[in-house]
Amino acid sequence: MKLSEMQTPALILDKTRMEANIQHLKDKIGTETVLLRPHLKTCKSIEVAQHLSVKKDIPITVSTLAEAEYFLQGGFTDILYAVSIVPQKLPRVKALQKKGANITLLLDNLETAINVARIGKELETTFPCLIEIDCDGKRAGLKAEDAGLIALAQCLHEKTGSSLAGVMTHAGGSYYCKSITEIQAMAEQERTCIVRAASRIRGNDLPCPIVSMGSTPTVTFAENFEGVTEVRAGVYVFQDMMMEALGVCTTSDIAISVLATIISHKKDQNRILVDAGGFALSSDPGKKNDLGNTHFGKVCSEDACAPYKNLWIDSTNQEHGLISLDHSNLSFDNFPIGSRIRILPNHACMTAGAYDGYHVLDGGDTIATYWERCNRW
């Protein structure tokens, strides 16, 4: 089917751009001794995952057990479930192990560790666990210097039912950086923090095989991975307007877009309306645009997905996107009703989550194939 024949709104994936993004980070990591464990919470697609490497069954990161179950069916067995585990989810983890998954869990407190070990023993298995370390105060985890870190590591190591797989951190703070220099400093903060936690654990004669850090910004710009065994990144595969605002990519790198149709001209307000609203784009406001305004995506041409200067989705209703022409040199004549645009998302993970799959453009203007996503939990 031609792009121009698609019903809207629709999620379009530009395979050429995606492959270039994948290669870009591969080139960076290829010069390092560190392993890349891609985070598949962004793509949630076996077909995308199969494009990440020529190797099959590469190590992966997931954010839900539904993803773990889905990617295991797709042949990916080395899975890090990178959200704090709770006891109630362990029977599903055990079922994954029975089906061949080498799944690693995440936690940050002794109480959960004791429960994980107890249930592991009851279920006649061992749950390998990473300890989450907090490098920037943005999410969960113990500080690298936390007095309880060693007792937690010891518990995981010594108890039947659990094992100590290592330590992990995520520099969510990188999303708030104002320059590449700040991202580089954040990457170094992330690295020193996780290496320090690993060092403390090893200093107590405990194993710490995995030392994991990562976010797309910090992995892209880090100057040093010394002491780190693996890095995680997710959104780099698609990129988005958030990454563009951070300087991680340019708009021409962004591989997913929402195809939308002009449905109304609001001439008294100098704005056009499209059939992509909060449902089709997500309500994630991302970073402010060049005019200092919140927006919900960058407006681009239908064919080349090239950005129009000063055109954004300024606001949304459930099924309406509103675009002001006030700061543009384009007019209603450039956007006849029934004509179409593409919209680069603020946050690729959130926008892609609104769709069951990707309509894949593989050069030219023809949809080559459809790749399903694994949503929900």
Place this chain on the structure above:
Amino acid sequence: MKLSEMQTPALILDKTRMEANIQHLKDKIGTETVLLRPHLKTCKSIEVAQHLSVKKDIPITVSTLAEAEYFLQGGFTDILYAVSIVPQKLPRVKALQKKGANITLLLDNLETAINVARIGKELETTFPCLIEIDCDGKRAGLKAEDAGLIALAQCLHEKTGSSLAGVMTHAGGSYYCKSITEIQAMAEQERTCIVRAASRIRGNDLPCPIVSMGSTPTVTFAENFEGVTEVRAGVYVFQDMMMEALGVCTTSDIAISVLATIISHKKDQNRILVDAGGFALSSDPGKKNDLGNTHFGKVCSEDACAPYKNLWIDSTNQEHGLISLDHSNLSFDNFPIGSRIRILPNHACMTAGAYDGYHVLDGGDTIATYWERCNRW
């Protein structure tokens, strides 16, 4: 299954609360001569729709053609598709007509009207259309006094392939009101605007059978529906924190909630983390809370879904929700890791959109049934 056995995050629907919300608006509308045409973009569920009235096949409003197709299969034939139509979508509309739908479309410009009529003629059908009227500058539509209104009405009425079904407006501005008095004034503004448009059309010897207005706030508080033939409301069925902030409901009316598990205690920051983040709750920031802060849902007890004072989802990552204890008299002891909460959504439409269906509580603590939703387009 017991509520306490559910995997999280999960979308819970309290049937008792829903039925009370439905009855509340029915009681209000029952005293009026106006017809209620519920907007099913919130629930997107045949089972919920079947609870709206003892009558079958009531008139409904939808926001996507996927909803129209789905509800037609559920036996609802009188369907208003209340988003501006574009020519490319008309073959799907024709297919709906062939299957028995009495579907009414919406548009606001002559160019689209001409195309709709042309395609209607080509497809050997007639597309009934409402003209969208703009009562508050928030979305699409012509002003009631627009010089082009009569020509548009004439075109729809006279051409083969289209018919003039009437006029419609939506007071999206009601979501910005600061008091019930302001909502009442907005309802009157909505009414006078749509009645004026109908009057102008009729004054030109053209038919205007449908005069449609509506939003949950304005329909709830309107003091006068004179000249209006039907009203639309959607979110009233579930209510949400946005409606609570507007004074349309109280928290104990809100019928949907997200069940989530405490996954981490961040003691150095006095906050707890749950496994419901941006994906499970949506990124819709709703209205500011009592402390003047943006939030992503109100934290409630697991069993009674009773709000905890000063506890909100303060921020989210994709799969994490972060709750500060700073302004609460509750402590970590009240929320052991593995224990659960329920979260009242800011915007019921957006939050429900993250799920494939509802786990329905029908009194007590047992999930009685599961009702599917029709997402996507």
